[in-house]
Amino acid sequence: MNLLKKCPECNSELKTNSENIQVCSVCEYWTKKGTARLDSIMIFA
Numbered sequence: 001m002n003l004l005k006k007c008p009e010c011n012s013e014l015k016t017n018s019e020n021i022q023v024c025s026v027c028e029y030w031t032k033k034g035t036a037r038l039d040s041i042m043i044f045a
Contacts, residue, residue, distance in 0.1 A: 003033060004041060006025065007024035007029050008029070010024060010029070012024050012026040014029075038040065
């Protein structure tokens, strides 16, 4: 399973907490370990 190492929003390092959630301490971006949230990405067709 691949993990995000850098925050996709601010490029800071992500930390994993005890609930297997990766959290950015700078911008408070969060995602489940091994996934990426797409709610902040806009897709134009």
